[in-house]
Amino acid sequence: MSDTRTLSRPRAAAVIAAGGTGTRMNAGVPKQFLEIAGRPILCHTVERMAALPQVRAIVVALPAGHIPRAEALLGARARCVAGGESRQDSVLNAVRALPADIDVILVHDAVRPLCPEDLMLRVLEAAWAKGAAVPGLPATDTIGRVSRRGRLLVTPPRAELYAIQTPQGFHAALLREALERAQAEGFRGTDESSVVRRAGHAVWVVPGSPDNLKITRPPDLELAGRLLGKETERMDAPEVRVGQGIDYHRLTAGRRLVLGGVEIPFERGLEGHSDADVLLHAVCDALLGAAGMGDIGRLFPDSDPAWRGRASLFFLEEVGRLLAAEGWRALNVDATLVLERPKIAPHALAMRRNIAAALGLDEGAVGVKATTSEGMNAEGRGEGVSAQAVALIARGPAPVTG
Numbered sequence: 001m002s003d004t005r006t007l008s009r010p011r012a013a014a015v016i017a018a019g020g021t022g023t024r025m026n027a028g029v030p031k032q033f034l035e036i037a038g039r040p041i042l043c044h045t046v047e048r049m050a051a052l053p054q055v056r057a058i059v060v061a062l063p064a065g066h067i068p069r070a071e072a073l074l075g076a077r078a079r080c081v082a083g084g085e086s087r088q089d090s091v092l093n094a095v096r097a098l099p100a101d102i103d104v105i106l107v108h109d110a111v112r113p114l115c116p117e118d119l120m121l122r123v124l125e126a127a128w129a130k131g132a133a134v135p136g137l138p139a140t141d142t143i144g145r146v147s148r149r150g151r152l153l154v155t156p157p158r159a160e161l162y163a164i165q166t167p168q169g170f171h172a173a174l175l176r177e178a179l180e181r182a183q184a185e186g187f188r189g190t191d192e193s194s195v196v197r198r199a200g201h202a203v204w205v206v207p208g209s210p211d212n213l214k215i216t217r218p219p220d221l222e223l224a225g226r227l228l229g230k231e232t233e234r235m236d237a238p239e240v241r242v243g244q245g246i247d248y249h250r251l252t253a254g255r256r257l258v259l260g261g262v263e264i265p266f267e268r269g270l271e272g273h274s275d276a277d278v279l280l281h282a283v284c285d286a287l288l289g290a291a292g293m294g295d296i297g298r299l300f301p302d303s304d305p306a307w308r309g310r311a312s313l314f315f316l317e318e319v320g321r322l323l324a325a326e327g328w329r330a331l332n333v334d335a336t337l338v339l340e341r342p343k344i345a346p347h348a349l350a351m352r353r354n355i356a357a358a359l360g361l362d363e364g365a366v367g368v369k370a371t372t373s374e375g376m377n378a379e380g381r382g383e384g385v386s387a388q389a390v391a392l393i394a395r396g397p398a399p400v401t402g
Helices: 041-050 064-077 087-096 117-130 172-185 193-200 218-236 278-289 314-326 345-359
Strands: 011-019 053-060 079-082 106-111 132-138 152-154 163-165 168-171 204-207 239-253 268-270 329-339 366-371 384-394
Touching: 011 041, 011 132, 011 345, 041 053, 041 117, 041 268, 053 064, 053 087, 053 345, 064 079, 079 314, 087 193, 087 278, 106 218, 117 132, 117 168, 117 204, 152 366, 163 168, 168 193, 172 193, 193 314, 204 366, 278 314, 278 329, 278 384, 314 329, 314 345, 329 345, 345 366
Parallel strands: 011 053, 011 106, 053 079, 132 204, 329 366
Antiparallel strands: 106 168, 132 163, 132 168, 239 268, 239 384, 329 384
């Protein structure tokens, strides 16, 4: 069931339980309206759920007097309904407000604003496959059952104990039937899974996350702020990739020898449809490979007469533009030529400058060097030239300079 195509099948909805008053926060307002990073907790929570493409509707259950405020904050992202006397009543009210064609319902605490996307998807996948699923973390402390007078009664085996989190996921019909039955029979569960289990259905546990913090007490706000800050830093960090390119061309009479965009005096040149600049071809492939955009042969096929005799610097500039269109920028390039003759050192600086100019890099971000194969293989016999290149590219915020 891990195939994402499977996840696209269920029509999911989210119920956000926001009926609490937050008396332990001593804040004077329900804790779901307290702010983290300048925005109410409820907004963070709803946005997490709304980001899942499988979620087609969101209903928030909260105290009736706070509905206008919540509607102003959430706009069209969620529908707000009045909660009930208990969490179970509130969830039932929200479930009744959902569209009838929903396949899976995710019930989530309003004050868990940092729930990771992969956790939500695990719950959704397991609920769709098995009917009911909840995220949980194995207990790390010894858990004891204690009498009202403070006497330790029993310590269950820790291996069997889990801290259950939300969102909890259920087949829609299963959850509706279990909640309505509990309401009619006067049963009050501690969470939705207890109501579903009472109705005779198995509930499965998937791995939870320690980042899925439930904000209950004032210190939790500070911790959530720090976690959100770290998450924002990760999101703001650029995505970095490395690519490798390798190319080979034969040496033949009657051709110019062009390497790195520099024409080098020599009795033979490289055979190819374009100017056959093996160095720049390798650099192009390294950049395209890093971006997952194919290779130079796919972009500029030798079957196309438009590229006959074309300078490979044009190809490199075009690759730079294609990467930029996808949000990528080159950070550095390092390339090595393998050949016996001619000497490359006198021309290496000009090659570096050409590559840097084509990609908008500083010369110091480009390396060009050459080596021989000590008389071995085709390069060693003077039959051809090969080149290898490595490129580092990034997508995301560029560093501020100056």
